[in-house]
Each structure stands twice: as structure tokens, then as C-alpha cells.
Amino acid sequence: xxxxxxxxxxxxxxxxxxxxxxxxxxxxxxxxxxxxxxFSDGSSASGVEFRVEQDGKVLLKDKMSKNSEFTFKKPSGTxxxxxxxxEGHQVVIDGKDIVQ
Amino acid sequence: MTKSFLKVALVSSVIASSxxxxxxxxxxxxxxxxxxxxxxxxxxxxxPFADEHTMDMGKQHDSDAxxxxxxxxxxxxxxxxxxxxxxxxxTFKGNHNSGKGFASEYKAQKMGDHILVLTPAPYYxxxxxxxxxxxxxxxxxxxxxxxxxxADLGLKAEIVPLTKPYAIWEGGSFTGVVxxxxxxxxxxxxxxxxxxxxxxxxxNKMGKDRVKAPQDAFVTMGIKANxxxxxxxxxxxxxxxxxxxxxxxxxKEYKGKELSQDGVIWVEAKPMK
Numbered sequence: 247x248x249x250x251x252x253x254x255x256x257x258x259x260x261x262x263x264x265x266x267x268x269x270x271x272x273x274x275x276x277x278x279x280x281x282x283x284x285f286s287d288g289s290s291a292s293g294v295e296f297r298v299e300q301d302g303k304v305l306l307k308d309k310m311s312k313n314s315e316f317t318f319k320k321p322s323g324t325x326x327x328x329x330x331x332x333e334g335h336q337v338v339i340d341g342k343d344i345v346q
Numbered sequence: 347m348t349k350s351f352l353k354v355a356l357v358s359s360v361i362a363s364s365x366x367x368x369x370x371x372x373x374x375x376x377x378x379x380x381x382x383x384x385x386x387x388x389x390x391x392x393x394p395f396a397d398e399h400t401m402d403m404g405k406q407h408d409s410d411a412x413x414x415x416x417x418x419x420x421x422x423x424x425x426x427x428x429x430x431x432x433x434x435x436x437t438f439k440g441n442h443n444s445g446k447g448f449a450s451e452y453k454a455q456k457m458g459d460h461i462l463v464l465t466p467a468p469y470y471x472x473x474x475x476x477x478x479x480x481x482x483x484x485x486x487x488x489x490x491x492x493x494x495x496x497a498d499l500g501l502k503a504e505i506v507p508l509t510k511p512y513a514i515w516e517g518g519s520f521t522g523v524v525x526x527x528x529x530x531x532x533x534x535x536x537x538x539x540x541x542x543x544x545x546x547x548x549x550n551k552m553g554k555d556r557v558k559a560p561q562d563a564f565v566t567m568g569i570k571a572n573x574x575x576x577x578x579x580x581x582x583x584x585x586x587x588x589x590x591x592x593x594x595x596x597x598k599e600y601k602g603k604e605l606s607q608d609g610v611i612w613v614e615a616k617p618m619k
Contacts, residue, residue: 266490268457268489268490268491269489270381270382270456270457270488270489272382272455282456282457284457284458284489284491285491286490286491286492287492288491288492288493313423343381345383
């Protein structure tokens with residue numbers, strides 16, 4: 247029981263203090279966008295929450311793939327891509343900054 | 347008599363000086379990109395500090411035709427991409443002469459490290475009646491997440507970094523290991539040079555010099571690796587620094603002449619401002 251708690255705390259500590267969250271998105275030129283997530287220490291972003299929002303509404307909420315990526319259909323109009331690795335570890339990219 | 351002796355002495359000192367300090371440039375203006383995108387590259391064989399002679403890449407002793415580049419590729423997230431077809435011939439203008447080199451574009455789209463590796467054809471250096479082949483590595487990072495920068499690619503001649511070569515402040519230091527086919531080379535001889543010029547990528551030419559060397563030993567700085575093939579060098583000024591481990595590759599002969607197969611890496615120090 248104690249062991250489990252300590253392990254749990256360690257994981258949390260790692261998430262909280264594991265340097266900064268990073269996201270890079272690009273337009274694939276075929277109507278889709280790919281966003282890659284990562285951390286400045288090189289750790290994987292696999293399983294980390296990823297969202298796409300438009301006018302405050304959530305269009306898509308999923309998790310980064312095992313390659314720390316997520317590909318989605320490009321929404322029409324303005325949108326934002328959000329990589330959510332916990333408090334203080336959110337990266338938001340405006341759709342208009344995502345180019346080929 | 348005295349005059350002609352002086353002339354001979356001067357000529358031989360010029361030859362001695364230009365026999366040193368060849369550097370294969372694999373240049374891009376920014377090694378730490380905020381986000382992915384297309385980058386410009388220039389492949390020029392020159393003396394980046396003094397810029398007294400720009401060489402024709404692939405020059406041979408037995409033919410006027412220049413030998414083509416042997417290999418050019420990128421590695422990102424352990425995936426290799428062949429880039430040889432992206433090379434376009436250019437004439438690059440130094441401050442004293444022009445030489446044949448290449449321009450290319452690379453799509454550094456994915457996040458992380460992109461290791462660019464150029465293996466030019468051996469170059470015939472008439473002054474030494476020998477060939478030089480510099481296997482050259484430049485590592486570009488996208489968005490700050492580290493992926494491949496410390497990879498040992500097992501090249502014939504290679505400097506494997508122990509410091510991210512794109513994330514060094516001015517005044518910081520760079521540490522690397524000299525290797526040949528993945529094995530450290532003890533006490534390897536290394537030459538260090540600063541690109542003492544603004545590289546004008548648009549017009550394929552070098553700008554004026556930035557600093558003056560107080561003496562020749564500061565133009566090309568000679569250092570040695572330790573018994574494990576490691577070395578550290580502090581970078582006193584922002585800009586691009588080249589490290590060339592001399593003659594560490596296994597190939598010692600080309601077309602019946604002596605060959606120095608060198609491993610080169612480029613490092614960028616950023617200003618603190």
C-alpha cells in the first residue's frame with residue numbers, strides 16, 4: 247500500500263516537474279493536420295491528452311499516439327490545438343500558425 | 347639573395363598555413379528552430395576563419411571533372427532520409443576567390459533533432475599531394491525536444507556530441523567524442539575554427555571578417571582528445587564553430603595518394619541578450 251502511494255507520488259512529481267511541454271503542428275497539405283507532442287527532456291508524450299477547440303467548443307478530445315502524434319481533419323475557420331500535459335504544462339497553438 | 351630567401355620563406359609559410367584548416371561547411375543560419383519548416387543549406391569547402399581560399403568540392407588530381415558527393419542524408423527519430431538528389435551546384439564567393447559547392451533545401455518539419463550528414467568525394471590538395479575527405483555532421487533541432495542528437499551513427503570518421511550542439515550559450519562549452527566506426531579514437535588531433543564571417547546565403551558569398559586573430563595559432567586552434575577520445579572546448583563568441591578530427595577514418599589511400607579521412611561537426615553558440 248505504502249509502496250503504491252510512493253510510486254503514485256513519483257509519477258505525479260515527474261509529470262509536474264519534468265521540464266516543459268512542447269508541441270509542433272503542421273499542415274500535411276491533404277486536408278489534415280498533424281500535431282506532435284513532447285517534453286524538453288525527451289520523454290514520450292504518448293497517452294497525453296490532446297484537444298482541438300473552436301469558439302470555446304471542444305471539437306475533438308483524444309490522446310497522443312504511441313509516437314506522441316495526433317492527426318486530424320483540418321477544421322474550417324479558426325481553431326486551436328491544445329496539448330494538455332497537466333497544470334502548467336499546456337501548449338496552445340492557433341490554427342492560423344499551422345502551415346505546411 | 348636575402349630577398350629571394352625571404353620570398354621562399356614567405357611562400358612556404360603561406361603553403362604551410364593553407365595546408366591546415368580545411369573545413370567542410372554544412373551551413374544553415376539557425377540550428378535551433380522554434381518550429382518546423384523548410385531550411386536552407388550551403389555545402390562549401392573553405393577556411394572559415396581566414397577565408398583565404400574557397401575550394402572546389404570534389405577536385406581530383408587526374409581529371410578536371412569534379413567528383414560527385416558520396417552521400418548526404420538526414421536522420422530524425424531514427425528514420426533516415428536520403429537527400430543526395432536535393433543538392434544543386436553553386437559557385438560560392440569567398441573574399442579571395444570562388445569555389446564550387448552545393449546548395450540544398452531540407453524540410454525540417456518533424457519535431458526533435460535532424461542530423462544532417464554529408465560525405466563529400468575526397469578533395470585533392472595540390473599543396474600536400476594528398477586527398478582530404480571530411481565526413482560532416484550538422485544537427486538542427488525543431489521546437490526544443492531532444493531525440494537523436496547524441497546518436498552514434500557509426501560513421502567512418504565522426505564526432506559524437508555529449509553536449510547538444512544547438513543549445514549552447516555564448517561562453518558555454520562543447521564536449522564530444524571522436525570516433526571511427528563507432529570506436530573512440532584516443533588522443534585524436536582536432537582542429538577548431540570559427541566562421542568569422544556573415545554567410546550571405548542569398549548571394550552565395552562570405553561577408554567581411556568579424557574578429558582579427560592576434561596570431562596564427564588563433565586562426566585554426568589545434569587541440570587533442572583525451573585517452574577516451576573526448577574533448578571539451580569553450581565557445582567565447584556566438585556563432586558557428588567547426589571541429590575537425592583529422593585522419594581518424596580507416597581509409598588512408600585514394601587513387602594511389604594519401605587520404606586524410608576526417609570527422610567534422612558544427613556547433614552553434616547563441617548570444618545571451
